[in-house]
Amino acid sequence: MQITETPIAGLLVIEPKVWKDNRGYFYESYNARILAEAGITGNFVQDNQSFSQKGALRGMHAQNMPFEQGKLVRVLKGAVLDVAVDIRKASATYGQHFSIELSGENHKQLWVPPGFLHGFLTLEDETIFTYKVTNYYDKASEIGVMWNDPDLNINWNREISEQELILSEKDLILSSFKDFKSPF
Numbered sequence: 380m381q382i383t384e385t386p387i388a389g390l391l392v393i394e395p396k397v398w399k400d401n402r403g404y405f406y407e408s409y410n411a412r413i414l415a416e417a418g419i420t421g422n423f424v425q426d427n428q429s430f431s432q433k434g435a436l437r438g439m440h441a442q443n444m445p446f447e448q449g450k451l452v453r454v455l456k457g458a459v460l461d462v463a464v465d466i467r468k469a470s471a472t473y474g475q476h477f478s479i480e481l482s483g484e485n486h487k488q489l490w491v492p493p494g495f496l497h498g499f500l501t502l503e504d505e506t507i508f509t510y511k512v513t514n515y516y517d518k519a520s521e522i523g524v525m526w527n528d529p530d531l532n533i534n535w536n537r538e539i540s541e542q543e544l545i546l547s548e549k550d551l552i553l554s555s556f557k558d559f560k561s562p563f
Contacts, residue, residue: 393451441466459501466496467495481508
């Protein structure tokens with residue numbers, strides 16, 4: 380595995396070594412020892428998976444303490460624009476975001492530690508997105524910010540118009556970043 384730091388401390392891109400032959404391909408998608416050497420030491424307690432059509436936008440979400448989650452995210456089929464926003468108040472990159480395309484073809488993963496909002500936009504129909512988390516889901520601990528917040532200025536532009544986006548009712552009523560009180 381190749382692990383690359385991003386411009387935001389703590390966010391890591393993981394690229395597995397993929398072996399291909401006439402049968403298809405094989406790769407290690409998770410190796411606790413290698414990830415621990417890169418500083419990813421959380422105990423993963425739950426795996427989650429979503430299935431979405433092109434234009435589904437899920438985010439920007441996190442969980443409040445004591446249910447904060449680290450997430451190791453990847454795409455099994457299809458593609459997403461994956462986005463993480465630093466909400467660690469003491470961080471030099473507070474309020475900044477990082478985005479990356481994850482796909483079933485590039486096999487890249489993103490480690491999103493606690494202290495980040497997370498979301499993604501599906502770029503293809505029938506996209507399967509999966510992630511390991513370091514803490515259990517707790518509905519009462521959900522926090523979030525609007526996906527299109529002007530202060531965050533996330534460039535979701537991937538040839539999908541705002542009218543084509545598929546959003547949940549929950550994501551339509553999230554707060555603005557300027558009104559958001561980070562617990563981190």
